[in-house]
Amino acid sequence: MDYKDYYKALGVERDATAEDIKRAYRKLVRKYHPDVNAGPDAAAAERKFKEVGEAFEVLSDPEKRAAYDQLGANWQEGQAFRPPPDWDAGFEYSGGRNPQADRDQFGDFFQDLFSQRAGFDRASRSGAQMHAPGRDHHAKIVIDLEEAYKGGSRDFTLRKPELDAEGHIALRERAIRVTIPKGVSDGQHIRLAGQGAPGIGQGKPGDLYLEVAVTARPGFWLEGRDVYMDLPVTPWEAALGARIGVDTPSGRVELQVPDHAQPGKKLRLKGRGIPGRPPGDLYAVVKIVIPPVETAKARQLYEEMARETRYDPRKKTGG
Amino acid sequence: MAAQKTPDPICEVVTALTLIDLCRISGSTTDWVIELVEEGILDPVGGGQSAWRFESSSITIIARVRRLQSDLRLNIPGAALVLSLADENARLKLRLMQMETDPPGAMAGPESDR
Numbered sequence: 001m002d003y004k005d006y007y008k009a010l011g012v013e014r015d016a017t018a019e020d021i022k023r024a025y026r027k028l029v030r031k032y033h034p035d036v037n038a039g040p041d042a043a044a045a046e047r048k049f050k051e052v053g054e055a056f057e058v059l060s061d062p063e064k065r066a067a068y069d070q071l072g073a074n075w076q077e078g079q080a081f082r083p084p085p086d087w088d089a090g091f092e093y094s095g096g097r098n099p100q101a102d103r104d105q106f107g108d109f110f111q112d113l114f115s116q117r118a119g120f121d122r123a124s125r126s127g128a129q130m131h132a133p134g135r136d137h138h139a140k141i142v143i144d145l146e147e148a149y150k151g152g153s154r155d156f157t158l159r160k161p162e163l164d165a166e167g168h169i170a171l172r173e174r175a176i177r178v179t180i181p182k183g184v185s186d187g188q189h190i191r192l193a194g195q196g197a198p199g200i201g202q203g204k205p206g207d208l209y210l211e212v213a214v215t216a217r218p219g220f221w222l223e224g225r226d227v228y229m230d231l232p233v234t235p236w237e238a239a240l241g242a243r244i245g246v247d248t249p250s251g252r253v254e255l256q257v258p259d260h261a262q263p264g265k266k267l268r269l270k271g272r273g274i275p276g277r278p279p280g281d282l283y284a285v286v287k288i289v290i291p292p293v294e295t296a297k298a299r300q301l302y303e304e305m306a307r308e309t310r311y312d313p314r315k316k317t318g319g
Numbered sequence: 320m321a322a323q324k325t326p327d328p329i330c331e332v333v334t335a336l337t338l339i340d341l342c343r344i345s346g347s348t349t350d351w352v353i354e355l356v357e358e359g360i361l362d363p364v365g366g367g368q369s370a371w372r373f374e375s376s377s378i379t380i381i382a383r384v385r386r387l388q389s390d391l392r393l394n395i396p397g398a399a400l401v402l403s404l405a406d407e408n409a410r411l412k413l414r415l416m417q418m419e420t421d422p423p424g425a426m427a428g429p430e431s432d433r
Contacts, residue, residue: 029390035383036401039409040416113393136344153327173394179330187376189333209333209344211379221417230417 004109006055006068018060025056043175054110063115081094087222134199143180145216148274149249151182156210178210179312183275185225186214214274220249225280227273228266232289233257248272248282262285333375338363340374345381353379360384360399 007014010024028037032052039043058064127240139158147154155175162172178190189209196206216222218231231246241259247253256269265286273280293299333344342349353368355361361380363371380402387398 033387033390035387036405038405039412041410041412047420138382177327179327181330181332184332188327188378189375189378190330191333192328192330195328207344208328209378218417221413 002109004051004054006058008031009051009055010059012059016059018062021056021059023062025052028052032076036223058110077135085158101312134197134203136206137208138197138211139179139208140211140213142213143184145214145220145222145249147170147180148184148186148214149182151180151184153177153179176208180212183279184212184214184276185276185280186212186222188212218220225274225276226283227280228283228285230282230287231257231267232287233261234291235288237263238286238288248284250275250282257286263288333378335372336375336377338368338371338373341381343375345378347381347385354395355381355384358393358395358399360402 007016010016010021010028012020012024016024029049029052029264030044032051034042034046050168052233058068137160141156155177157173157175159171159173162170164170176192176195178192181190184190189211192208192210195208196213198205199245205210214222216227221228227249229248233242233244237244237257238261239259242257242259244255244257246255248269253269253272255269257269263286267284267286269282269284271279272282291298336344338349338352340349342352345352349368352361356363356371359375361377362394363373365371376412383402384395384398389394391397391401393401394419
């Protein structure tokens with residue numbers, strides 16, 4: 001287990017006041033909140049958000065802070081750490097005071113220090129996972145665009161924090177086979193009946209709800225059921241118009257590029273987005289690719305065009 | 320992990336949730352969900368509360384609103400604003416990323432081919 005510097009996580013000094021800590025925490029929560037940082041940065045922001053939450057959980061609680069402080073100031077972030085025996089002897093704890101905090105997500109360091117001791121938080125954690133009848137569970141899975149189009153069956157590994165008999169938290173992994181229905185779209189949920197928490201006594205088990213995130217490879221992006229793709233064309237195809245073959249997620253199609261197609265022009269392929277009722281549309285977005293000037297002939301052709309067309313793109317001509 | 324010989328679980332896409340379903344799955348009260356509808360955060364189809372049908376993405380939206388409320392102490396209109404800005408921001412970032420990573424060969428100049 002590595003030592004965690006909670007003061008560093010919040011960017012405050014060791015002698016910071018409770019007010020300083022709260023201010024630093026609030027600022028960082030706004031910055032790293034996973035719901036504010038959707039998109040490509042989400043994972044990094046979420047990691048940081050958990051760190052900040054864990055640090056605040058300890059430093060905002062005078063009892064935990066005092067216990068943590070008495071480990072001493074000489075530890076370095078990431079240093080291998082083992083709590084001294086009875087490190088918290090003599091401290092009196094009143095239990096957690098921040099029930100919304102997702103403590104089960106905190107790291108080993110926190111769990112070792114604060115979760116294994118009788119009297120720490122035990123009562124306040126009961127709300128999350130231990131109710132009868134079985135509670136519904138929620139998780140997120142990531143599939144790719146092809147799977148959304150075609151459906152399929154695949155194993156996913158879910159990790160779930162669980163309490164053992166002594167109240168220790170352990171992450172338990174389970175593999176679960178998920179049949180991905182054809183046409184599932186980003187943000188939809190798949191229900192796996194009876195795969196949530198087991199019921200207690202006669203209670204039925206809960207369900208497992210999987211939120212689906214659809215990722216697209218570079219050159220593709222999604223808006224709901226509509227799918228967008230870059231359509232690379234040559235300057236002459238864009239200028240003169242052309243009939244071209246395009247590989248789409250649902251197979252190869254013939255597409256008519258109109259003449260004088262400017263970059264960014266969207267060509268709509270109705271019903272070729274993510275399948276469904278109604279299906280989404282596919283938009284091929286024109287992207288003009290300039291061929292490299294690799295031969296004398298190519299150079300000559302460009303020069304000829306420059307000479308003959310006298311086109312000035314800086315001049316507003318309405319074209 | 321021990322090999323478990325259980326049949327593959329039945330998977331179904333969750334669609335057209337009623338108000339009651341949505342409250343049960345998300346652990347919310349009806350009053351609170353109605354407030355989210357009134358604020359335009361949730362957008363069910365169908366007229367009248369008993370006829371409302373929600374997309375399953377509402378489950379995620381509810382979880383996000385709840386986290387924003389408890390973590391940032393936002394009220395519902397504040398959470399609504401943050402959600403729409405964050406979604407727009409994510410969309411733009413993704414688009415920007417797509418534009419910055421050209422597919423192989425695209426826009427290749429003479430230098431990049433050497």
